[in-house]
Structure formats: C-alpha cells, structure tokens
Amino acid sequence: xxxxxxxxxxxxxxxxxxxxxxxxxxxxxxxxxxxxxxxxxxxxxxxxxxxxxxxxxxxxxxxxxxxxxxxxxxxxxxxxxxxxxxxxxxxxxxxxxxxxxxxxxxxxxxxxxxxxxxxxxxxxxxxxxxxxxxxxxxxxxxxxxxxxxxxxxxxxxxxxxxxxxxxxxxxxxxxxxxxxxxxxxxxxxxxxxxxxxxxxxxxxxxxxx
Amino acid sequence: xxxxxxxxxxxxxxxxxxxxxxxxxxxxxxxxxxxxxxxxxxxxxxxxxxxxxxxxxxxxxxxxxxxxxxxxxxxxxxxxxxxxxxxxxxxxxxxxxxxxxxxxxxxxxxxxxxxxxxxxxxxxxxxxxxxxxxxxxxxxxxxxxxxxxxxxxxxxxxxxxxxxxxxxxxxxxxxxxxxxxxxxxxxxxxxxxxxxxxxxxxxxxxxxxxxxxxxxxxxxxxxxxxxxxxxxxxxxxxxxxxxxxxxxxxxxxxxxxxxxxxxxxxxxxxxxxxxxxxxxxxxxxxx
Numbered sequence: 410x411x412x413x414x415x416x417x418x419x420x421x422x423x424x425x426x427x428x429x430x431x432x433x434x435x436x437x438x439x440x441x442x443x444x445x446x447x448x449x450x451x452x453x454x455x456x457x458x459x460x461x462x463x464x465x466x467x468x469x470x471x472x473x474x475x476x477x478x479x480x481x482x483x484x485x486x487x488x489x490x491x492x493x494x495x496x497x498x499x500x501x502x503x504x505x506x507x508x509x510x511x512x513x514x515x516x517x518x519x520x521x522x523x524x525x526x527x528x529x530x531x532x533x534x535x536x537x538x539x540x541x542x543x544x545x546x547x548x549x550x551x552x553x554x555x556x557x558x559x560x561x562x563x564x565x566x567x568x569x570x571x572x573x574x575x576x577x578x579x580x581x582x583x584x585x586x587x588x589x590x591x592x593x594x595x596x597x598x599x600x601x602x603x604x605x606x607x608x609x610x611x612x613x614x615x616x617x618x
Numbered sequence: 619x620x621x622x623x624x625x626x627x628x629x630x631x632x633x634x635x636x637x638x639x640x641x642x643x644x645x646x647x648x649x650x651x652x653x654x655x656x657x658x659x660x661x662x663x664x665x666x667x668x669x670x671x672x673x674x675x676x677x678x679x680x681x682x683x684x685x686x687x688x689x690x691x692x693x694x695x696x697x698x699x700x701x702x703x704x705x706x707x708x709x710x711x712x713x714x715x716x717x718x719x720x721x722x723x724x725x726x727x728x729x730x731x732x733x734x735x736x737x738x739x740x741x742x743x744x745x746x747x748x749x750x751x752x753x754x755x756x757x758x759x760x761x762x763x764x765x766x767x768x769x770x771x772x773x774x775x776x777x778x779x780x781x782x783x784x785x786x787x788x789x790x791x792x793x794x795x796x797x798x799x800x801x802x803x804x805x806x807x808x809x810x811x812x813x814x815x816x817x818x819x820x821x822x823x824x825x826x827x828x829x830x831x832x833x834x835x836x837x838x839x840x841x842x843x844x845x846x847x848x849x850x851x852x853x854x855x856x857x858x859x860x861x862x863x864x865x866x867x868x869x870x871x872x873x874x875x876x877x878x879x880x881x882x883x884x885x886x887x888x889x890x891x892x893x894x895x896x897x898x899x900x901x902x903x904x905x
Contacts, residue, residue: 498687
C-alpha cells in the first residue's frame, strides 16, 4: 500500500494499544446470555484503572463486552449510540437485534483492519431477540464467529477449556453464574492483568440486569 | 390580503415595491393547502397532532408518517409539500446528531429551532434555489423543560404554547386560544369585525363541547394525557367533511410519562382520544 510510505497517513494509524482491558467471558444459559469481565484497565504492566465498565447494554436487545484498547471501545460505543438512535427514530416497532449488531461490528472492524488502522479490541456481543439467543465474538482483524460460549484474550486459553467441559444446554442462572465465577477465578490466578473486581451481566428475554 | 405581484413574483430574490417577497408568500400558500397540524405545550410536555388527509383508499393505515423524531428528546410535524418536508427532517436529524457528537449533550430545542430556521431561510436567499413549501412544528424536552417552536417557509421561527398550520389552522388556533385563555370576551374584543368567528366561539362555549367546560381548561394545568384528548378533539372538529376526504389522525408526544423521549402516542390512548373526539363531534351535531 502506498500509504505505508506516506508520512501523513502514518500518524493516523493505530500502532500500539495504551490502556487495555483483559478477558471477557460469556455463555448462553437457559433464558439468555451471561457475560463477565473484570473492571480493570491496565496501562502497560501497571493496573492503573480499577473501575472501568467493560460491559455495556446496546439498544433493547444486546450486550457488548470489550477487551483491548479502552479508548477504541469508547469510540465503538459512540458509533453504536448513533446507530441505535437512528434505529429508534424510525419508531416502527422494529429494532436492531444482536445478530445485526454483530454483523455491523464485524464490518467496522474488518474495514478498519484493511486500512491498517484497526480498532484494537476483541468484542463479545450477546443478546436475545424474539426469544432467540445469540452470542458472538469479533476481534481487531475481523475474525468473527458465533458460539454457545466465547471468550477473549487469555480467556480463550484458560476459560474456554472449562466451558467446553462444563457447559450444557439449559444451564440455570445460578449454575451459569457459578461457572463464570470459576472461569474468572482461574483468570485472576493466571492472568497478570486481571484484577479482583468483576462485573457479571445477564441478558434474558425478560430483562437486562 | 392576497394580491397578484405581477412581475415582482418571478424570483425569490426580487422585492416588490411594497416590500414583499412574493415567492415566499406563495410558498406559505402551499402549507395552507395541507392537512391541519397542531402542537400544544402542556404542563409536562408537548403533544403534536396531524390530520393526515388520505390521498387514496389503497394506502395502508400508518404509512406516510408526518411526524418524525429528530432526536431522542424532540420531534417534528410537517405540513406542506411532503418531499420538501423530508429534506428538512433529514437536515434537522443531522444537526441534532452533530451537536450531540460535538458537545456531548442533546441539542437544546431553542438551538435546534434556530438551525432549522436558518436552513429554511437559506433557501430564500438565492435565485437558483426555491423556498421550502412546508412549515414545521418542532417540539422537544430539554433542560429548560418542554418547548414548542414553529418554523415557516420564510425562515421565521417563534416559540409557542400552542401552534397550528394547514387548512384548519384558524379554527384550530381559536380552539387552542380557548383552551388557554379562559375569558371569551377577550377574544370578542380582538375580533370585532369577524362576527362569524365570534358566533362560532359563543356556540362552542355554550355547548361546552371541547373538553367539558372551557373556562376550566388551561394548557398550563393540563397534562399531556389530557392534551392528547384535546388535540384529537380539535383535529376532528376542524376537519371539513364536505371539502376533504377521509383522514387519519397521527399523534406523538414528548413528556414526563414517555420518559422525555419523543414517541408515537401509545395505541390505547390514541384510541381513547379518537373515541372522545368522535363523541364530542356527535354531541355538537346533535345540537
């Protein structure tokens, strides 16, 4: 790409992440989605921020969890905010569901990667619409997939093996939370950038809690 | 009031000898020919109502929306040329989202009205553009409470507690004034030459049709729930059965009850309002 040589576009490329969040773990349970993340923001090797909200509800049907660069996550939230606003302004009884949001995010992440200016995040998008549960993941190079349980970062190596063994269809809310806590405990033991303050979010067809 | 501006009405950049710009006045006539649009400011919010004249029996009910949300906290009802209206709504949405992304808060309604008015006015300044053939009633709820603005094709925008544009605006404004000023005599003093209007007002008073006893009705004390019923009654009242075809009533509100979000009036309340309006009409016809 010619822009590699162009000094002007160089200054616009993301080269390294600065304030980062660590793993997000999520699974489908009987009534919806459960998602957990700790509330830490690391500045390199320093655990600098201890109250960062890394799980956010989006619109009426979805939950977004992010790891990676926090400022890029905030930018993504701004894009989504505008998307949801325009969706609401139609006022036609329809609204964007988790599948649509996941697709939108995939397009955004992949296109940014192709311009060599990625949003340095791995995102977990889960939700319920019309009784249908959905859980997906997309990362900074645009890899995306949908599964019954997902994780980002070190969670992929530490949490997912636990989930592969112990996850089953029809987990109750309590069982799901216990399973997530187990994963988060292992991550706290083994992940240098994890802190001991976690946030667990549930999204079921009846409410967002 | 209307005169032919022979020769001085060909361009929006031409003044007539008596200081009028005829093209703008002609644009206002396009608004006058459209179905009535009403907005009122109640104690806890704004109610907008539109008399949507149905052009064809084959149209689906609920289509051809005349009231649009322009941001979470504000909405706009359009009267006049529909395509021009769509353009204004698009521009307003864009102004509102732009303000939000720059300043981090929802655009104050006053600011939004000024921007819409500037945009409409812009199109009256150049000979290669024509004025918008639509008027707009903009209602929103911000930090300073609920506010109602009206923007005309000339680009003027004023703040109102009650506004009406379109075919039945004179009759509607009278109703709205009645709702807010309890003294009818005040009105008679203002309209000494318009006996027909005074008679109508008197007859309405004596029938006590609109919302019970008019003397008791005040916009400052009315909640939006009550306001919705009143707006429906007014629109049904000003609809001219003889001249116009069927119409569909479209209403929206921004109020404390709707969590300060602009949205369509909930279906059950809309049905209640329509029923009350039809009942009020029958009462009036019976007399």
